């Protein structure tokens with residue numbers, strides 16, 4: 057509380073600043089919102105809306121929030137809009153400036169329909185794709201996914217960024233701060249066109265409570281990872297990662313051979329939201345059986361209509377029957393349970409039904425803000441309680457998390473394997489008062505009793521070897537461009553090399569058949585440094601030869617190098633540096649230095665404010681040779697910077713990958729390889745002191 061007061065005191069130093077006259081405004085700001093009042097918008101029925109985030113500001117802060125939002129608005133409109141913004145703040149907890157949302161549909165249109173230089177056009181496609189009704193979670197509130205991950209804080213920022221992008225020149229860089237376009241600055245041709253940050257807060261104040269105030273005052277954005285990074289491509293991005301995680305969980309925990317799939321294996325989890333919605337699709341691709349609980353019926357409808365979930369029911373007996381049937385047939389099936397995951401798990405436990413693999417993808421990174429619906433109440437009741445009695449809601453969440461933990465404990469004791477899916481589930485259970493979830497039963501300094509998917513799977517098997525969620529968007533929106541890129545990427549994967557190569561080969565071979573695209577024509581493919589560089593160069597060549605239109609390359613922030621997140625991406629760093637954030641910041645800086653088109657650094661992403669520093673990028677392939685150079689140096693650094701750090705943390709696979717890189721690149725550079733001390737020698741030496 058003291059910290060929050062200190063924040064507000066700091067911010068209160070802002071005093072009355074003189075209004076600008078109309079003539080002054082003309083002289084000094086040429087790129088601005090119009091003096092014409094946009095029409096009020098009609099909210100389309102059936103489009104999900106964000107919950108009220110709570111009106112938490114004091115009188116003084118409320119004044120500040122209004123003045124902050126009005127900074128975008130010409131003075132002649134202040135009278136009308138100030139009271140409208142106040143109303144938004146009181147009813148939604150935020151000022152979104154709904155009136156400034158362009159009317160009609162927003163979606164990533166074919167790139168040639170936008171104005172500006174090629175890179176700026178491409179960035180506009182990405183922004184609009186993140187706000188597409190088909191793609192975004194709460195499109196009217198600019199939330200793309202993960203309950204609170206916004207592209208911008210408000211629609212005024214959207215409008216202004218678009219204006220800047222339309223007039224941007226090839227030697228300028230737009231600087232964006234939590235969605236706010238700070239300005240368009242002169243730079244040079246090989247500088248990024250956009251440098252963006254989201255939600256960064258000075259260490260002492262870097263906590264969710266302070267962030268909540270900052271967001272309500274309109275000065276900070278929770279960009280999640282790819283929402284504020286303009287690189288979300290719908291849940292496909294996660295399907296591939298989930299597919300790899302599930303296959304490797306089966307291999308690691310159940311001893312399934314590398315050349316076999318998950319047929320006959322049951323996976324239980326929760327969530328059919330932005331990312332979690334990938335689970336049923338992924339489990340079907342692995343050949344297994346998935347039952348995913350979801351409290352919000354509208355999300356079941358969405359995933360069912362997309363064909364990402366095959367059946368749904370709110371009847372647990374019926375669901376158990378389907379599971380049995382498909383176990384016997386050894387055939388894949390994805391089932392949504394309309395209800396609470398705690399009830400689902402308790403049913404399987406009470407009836408002694410076999411469950412091999414369990415995880416959870418409720419939005420526990422925003423556990424009291426609606427991300428986790430407690431057992432015992434419906435989704436709708438939960439939403440009401442958040443508004444009417446948030447303290448009661450928090451109590452119910454805590455009780456439910458403890459109950460959730462108990463049933464998982466019973467199931468794992470009976471032989472199920474549980475892993476945390478990077479949603480802060482285990483941290484939330486601990487914070488709800490259940491100390492037994494921590495490894496030492498006291499605090500979280502030694503981690504938790506169950507692994508996170510990064511500790512056991514993604515970390516050693518993917519990230520330490522440089523494999524990560526490389527992705528691309530065919531900016532033309534043409535199906536045939538995507539087909540040709542899929543085919544080309546496949547040519548660069550040798551399925552006989554390792555299990556990972558084979559999984560990736562199968563993934564890309566079947567990608568079109570699996571109908572993964574939602575929104576723009578995008579594709580994800582886990583690839584390592586060499587793979588990413590080769591595929592990117594091949595795509596740029598295709599653009600150069602006119603065989604496909606421009607392509608936007610990017611990646612999820614959930615990658616080798618871009619993210620420092622002790623409970624997730626860096627969960628398998630065990631040299632004591634897990635909570636440092638140097639790697640992500642160096643990745644960000646290095647990508648800027650190498651001229652990527654878009655470079656982003658954000659706070660929070662996936663696990664919550666203060667718990668992660670994450671960065672991403674975008675490279676617009678225009679077919680030029682200039683881009684070949686950026687691919688070679690940029691993509692290589694973007695992966696190997698993180699492998700180098702993982703190697704320094706003594707991670708075996710990263711050491712091997714770094715040695716290989718040194719062998720191949722001896723004349724260009726060198727990664728520092730650690731000398732490994734003998735464990736027993738160190739232990740016996742230190743034993744004498746303690």
Ligand SMILES: NC(=O)c1ccc[n+]([C@@H]2O[C@H](COP(=O)([O-])OP(=O)(O)OC[C@H]3O[C@@H](n4cnc5c(N)ncnc54)[C@H](O)[C@@H]3O)[C@@H](O)[C@H]2O)c1
Nearest residue numbers: 202327329330331332350351397418419428429478479662
């Ligand atoms: N999929 C991945 O690879 C991945 C990776 C890292 C982190 N995550 C994390 O997973 C979480 C989910 O992400 P998302 O984008 O899908 O969020 P989301 O908010 O869109 O979806 C979560 C879903 O869980 C449902 N839910 C909440 N409580 C429930 C309960 N008790 N029982 C059943 N359903 C419940 C919600 O209704 C919602 O639809 C986030 O915390 C995210 O950071 C996912």
